[in-house]
Amino acid sequence: MPAAKAGLTPEQISAIDAAHLWHPYSTIGAESVAPVVAVGARGAWLTLVRDGKPIEALDAMSSWWTAIHGHGHPVLDAALSAQLGVMNHVMFGGLTHEPAARLAQLLVDITPAGLETVFFSDSGSVSVEVAVKMALQYWRSRGRPGKHRLMTWRGGYHGDTFTPMSVCDPDGGMHSLWADILARQVFAPQVPRDYDPGYSAAFEEQLARHAAELAAVIVEPVVQGAGGMRFHDPRYLRDLRDICRRHEVLLIFDEIATGFGRTGELFAADHAGVSPDIMCVGKALTGGYLTLAATLCTTGIAHTISSGEAGALMHGPTFMANALACAVSVASVEVLLGQDWRSRVAEIGAGLAAGLEPARALPGVSDVRVCGAIGVIECERPVDLAVATPAALDHGVWLRPFRNLVYAMPPYICTPAEISQITSAMVQVARLVG
Structure with missing residues (x-):
């Protein structure tokens, strides 16, 4: 035994x-x-x-x-062991280190164009919290605090903390228990599997009615994961990109489940050839070894937030950019790209x-x-x-x-x-x- x-x-x-x-x-x-x-x-x-x-x-x-390379991969084991002999963790407030720098550069290099600022967090759900906070603080910094709501299509899943729960499926999802206390977001009908231009037109009409109060649209690109394992045509992502740009609404892609090759492209956004304003990655990021996620945004968003009244993005996880997690993430991504x-x-x-x-x-x-x-x-x-x-x-x-x-x-x-x-x-x- x-x-x-x-x-x-x-x-x-x-x-x-x-x-x-x-x-x-x-x-x-x-x-x-x-x-x-x-x-x-x-x-x-x-x-x-x-x-x-x-x-x-x-x-x-x-x-x-998470474990895209399986368990106990020798390269990931070695990376973790080597980093453990140098530094396991230091606070990221006021300090930085090589594993975080290497991982940030790697993510900027491989994610859709324009995502050049990286914020590390402990889990996928928290990375979505950070993405939403970025969107809200961006509009506050631009003097438009009324843009504070989110829009998505039904059937999604973005995590189990309160802000992500508010953009999960409000009826059939696992979080309907909290419907009466969650923030009220804007929900479009379930996105169809096959491409229908009429759906995109109706989505835009609904968004336009709420544009003055919408900070961002958030969706899982191509695959809705824990909300129902449903797939949709990538052309909807192109439509979302155009719609959000026309109506001054940020676009967030939640790639926590789809990132790092799972859908046949490195990121699901690559099926459509579009870049969101903000993107979340996690799960397979570390190859299943440790908990780590990242929220990436454009330089414009980062600079606007930094020049706003608060002067900083108001978020700071204790284990942000943990050196062990960053080191094994670099190894995991390099193993993926090397094959x-x-x-x-x-x-x-x-x-x-x-x-x-x-x-x-x-x-x-x-x-x-x-x-x-x-x-x-x-x-x-x-x-x-x-x-x-x-x-x-x-x-x-x-x-x-x-x-x-x-x-x-x-x-x-x-x-x-x-x-x-x-x-x-x-x-x-x-x-x-x-």
Whole structure:
């Protein structure tokens, strides 16, 4: 029986967990499926304890979309170890350091043109908070404080802190509990999958009615992630860019889930060839090693805020630009850029499409869709985790369905055989829960 490095047995871990730990989106004492104990991770595989025995399972989720190179990558391990021997963390107020400088320059070089100022934060949700604060403070600095609301399309997800929650789906989303106390934002209808110029025209009409009070439009480009794993035509992004420019509204792209190659382009904005005014990145930024996110903006926005009444962007996380996180992020991005990642993502996408095709014929399945290295089976009713989790583990795959979606966002290192194993598990889960 393997024991965790802390010296606890899996049974002890489970007991302490049941007594004291609160997991994401879970109810204390009423989990439909008890958390599985993880005791190792290497490459695309997790070592889990099931029925008292160690098993190997493919991490089809990239550990919530972060571990694009898999686990324990030697280059990332070495970068983290080297930085640990130099400096683990210093406050970023009044100090700077090489890992932050290198990562900032790298992000400026690879993100859409014009994004030249980088603000580091601890998580994706906080990076969205910072993006919104940038937009609001920009307009205040221009003497237009009335521009304080946000606009988005329905079906989105931008994080679990309060400002991001206010631009998540207001009705069917996980944050409807807070609808009566969240800031009131402007919501356009759900963006269609296929391109419809009429949708963009209606979006502009709605935006124009609120332009005097709108600070920014915020969307997830090409893929709406945790809001429903829905995809849309990149041409909508070009329309948004033009619409926002015409009506003096800033444009924010939330690339936390889509950045670093997941959709088949380095950033989802690249599908449309447009640049937002502000962009958020996170998740895969560190390769799944540590928590770090970044909010990038144009020089014009940064200078306007800096010359305003406050004289500074009023935000400052304690662990901002953590040296360890920045160092491993540089290594992760360099590993990505140093390989033919585009072909790898295309190969994974082709494998997902082929392997998920049989699910289309299953009763209870309403849609099957693939974008880059994202594969989704949409079911007609909610997925029961008590059925789905063990069924996937029976196939040697770790899946974490949500709502009515069985999906995968696997590491880019997965082989064709591993992708086939993942899709087989997904189809079997859909068959059982359909």
